[in-house]
Amino acid sequence: MIELGDARRLSPAAQEVVRLRVVAALESGRVRTYGQAAEMFGVSPRSVGTWWRKYQTAGREALAVPVKSRSGPGELISDVDRATLFQAMADHTPQELLIGGPLWTRATVVELIRMVVGISMTEQGVGKWLRRHGFTPQRPTRRAYQQRPDKVTDWLDNQYPAIAARARHENAVVAWTDQCGLRSDTAPPGRSWAPKGHTPVVKVNGKRLRVNIMSAITTRGALWFTVFTGRFTATVFIRFLDRIARQAGQKVHVIADRHPVHRSKAVHAWLTENTQRIELHLMPGYSPELNPDELLNADLKRHVPAARAHSTTHLAHEARRFLHRRQRQPHIVTGYFHARHVRYTLM
Template sequence: MAALESGAVGSYRQAAEVFQVAERSVGSWWRAYQAGGREALAVKRTRRPGPHELIGEEERAVLFQAMADYTPEQLLIGGPLWTRPLVAELVRMVTGMVMTERGVGKWLRRHGFSPQRPDRRSYRQDQAKVTAWLRDEYPAIAAGAKAENAVVAWADQCGLRSDTAPPGRSWAPKGQTPIVRVNGHRFRVNIMSAIGSRGTLYFTVFTEKFTEKVFTAFLDRLARQAGRKVHVIADRHPVHRSKAVRAWLAVRFEPIPA
């Protein structure tokens, strides 16, 4: 523009040849410069609007908290690392929405996630939070259950493999490692269980993944076997807090807010 204004170049074509740009662009820039000065030449970068965020803020918080607190293996949906297919499965569990691997990758990057090599760290319970909950919140739950002649049940789920050696140590002569014979036919089952305050045990064994359908079926059986109102205490597993489970509870029971 300075060359055109000073007369160093006499035409759009000459300016295009000198500066190796398109002649049409020179004309557009010159007209913009004449109308608005240098500010009119600033490139206005506009971001194409992306797809509407279908996952709400509350569900997104549940998903990210689950990824921070658990591995896919602990949630009974996969191995030890969060991959795009397993995140897609987690999204389906919590929201009922089906996402492609590519879509999951874009969604994670949009919210500040990136694939990284994990560090090894021992798992420890936050004892301070547990103590505070037992001191401040649990007494009210227990008192309410007693007043209603209800059952308090502590629920959790885990997986068992046929080729897993039993935990603990076994005495043996020094230098002779003890051998535990395990089943060569590998298979895995999952267990959903709940134990009442008086020691009553409720459980179910299943081979499929732990989903809201499995959980609600277990709750239904638990209520029938107890024969009265049940206050279920569970962890922050995403299935426990999923939209489908909350809707199921709202119809049949009186859930305690998370």
């Protein structure tokens, strides 16, 4: 399956697939404008227009990847063997195949080729071979092994579309919420220029300071939050939900993770009494990548220098100041929803 993002980063073969899908969508009438096609497939309207004109002029062949001749002998690995190797890399980790750790490195690919095809290659040769076929070294995305892919699929295909449809029918708003903590003993102090070999010293607070943040965001750029120093309890969550309902001025469908507080009896009882104001929907477990509010958390931790806070009060003040600034920047909040893994929220 081709995952759409920045099409320029896809392999030539994957780019061809994207071009053909764009043209097919325009030809079938599923999309009527270049802008609609660009938004659907994550490409630019200008590219859509270029591909469409090429297709109308020269047909499907005009969208194909140009064949480049290569000097020297052909590849030792056949097309069939190459497909087998790539499928093995997609379906398994080196650890599962007993040839290495959890990540595919040049060394583990060398061993896979030797084991499956019986051909010995150098690590440098394997690196060139992988790049030739559209592979690049990338930082892996973290996924909990407890995550249930079937639950995630059901959320994306059925549950969330139903929530979004109900919200539109009720003229309600959908808010994504999450909680996080800021700690002075884990946050890095940042970077500073210094002569090579002379590591700079930055004074930080040696005490362990912590504040907690509960926030909620919407696709229109609204942001609600609360900063507190105590534990995250049902009472804290209920107060936050009540604040959202009051400040939104309309019914709110709140989407949250499956934290025990969110599933507590006290929260359930309060929601039962306030069904006309607010409803709570829980995402699949161990799936933080589905929540756009996680991007606000990352933004907060990146810009608030927690390690330099003098006290808990100071740390809470810096967190509130940052979140108040984001409230005045709805375009940034809206931008969180355009990340590839949470773009589904814009339906």
